[in-house]
Amino acid sequence: MKKYFILGCFVISIILIFFVCRNYSSKVLKDYDGSIYFGNNEAYAMGVTEGDRIIFKDRNKALIQARKDYSEGFEAIKEEFNLLPVNKLNWKLYKTYGWQLTKADEEIKNQGRKISQFFDFYENNFEE
Numbered sequence: 001m002k003k004y005f006i007l008g009c010f011v012i013s014i015i016l017i018f019f020v021c022r023n024y025s026s027k028v029l030k031d032y033d034g035s036i037y038f039g040n041n042e043a044y045a046m047g048v049t050e051g052d053r054i055i056f057k058d059r060n061k062a063l064i065q066a067r068k069d070y071s072e073g074f075e076a077i078k079e080e081f082n083l084l085p086v087n088k089l090n091w092k093l094y095k096t097y098g099w100q101l102t103k104a105d106e107e108i109k110n111q112g113r114k115i116s117q118f119f120d121f122y123e124n125n126f127e128e
Contacts, residue, residue, distance in 0.1 A: 027049060027050060028048065028049060028055070028057060029048055029049060029050055030047060030048050031046070031047050031048075032046040032047050032048050032054050033046075034046035034054070037117060037118075037121070038069075038114075038118070041069075043058070043062055043065035044056065044062050045057040045058070046121065049124075051127075053124040053127060054121055054124060055121065055124045056121060056122065059122060059125040062122065063086075063088070063122065066115065066118050067086065070114055070118070072107075072108050072111055073098065073101075073104075073108055073111025073112045073114065073115050074086050074111075074115065076101055076103070076104045076108045076111070076112060077094055077098055077101060077112055077115065079103075080097070080102070080103050081093070081097045081100075083097070091119055092119070092123075094115055094116075094119060095115070095120065095122075095123070096116075097112075098112040098113060098114075098115035098117075098119070099112055099113045100112070
């Protein structure tokens with residue numbers, strides 16, 4: 001019985017690793033000027049895919065930069081909604097709650113809205 005449990009845990013772990021580490025690659029057909037949303041920082045470079053989705057050319061670099069640019073907003077969302085620090089697994093919660101900040105000053109609320117906007121584009125990188 002113990003062997004089956006261990007085998008089952010192993011199989012589930014492999015499946016989870018596959019889905020978490022899956023390489024979602026969307027071919028960028030043309031560049032997109034996203035400077036209106038996030039400025040001219042190269043980390044936020046965007047493109048348009050075959051399905052007319054606007055994506056970050058390098059979603060990891062974009063997330064790292066967003067964490068820097070909107071650090072106070074991320075912290076406020078984390079505190080107000082009792083979340084773990086943002087990561088590649090829980091970012092959807094930050095997208096949902098970013099625009100809902102109530103216990104922060106206007107500048108931080110604006111960062112929360114920018115975080116939700118950022119993740120609107122970020123999620124396009126995972127759609128096929």
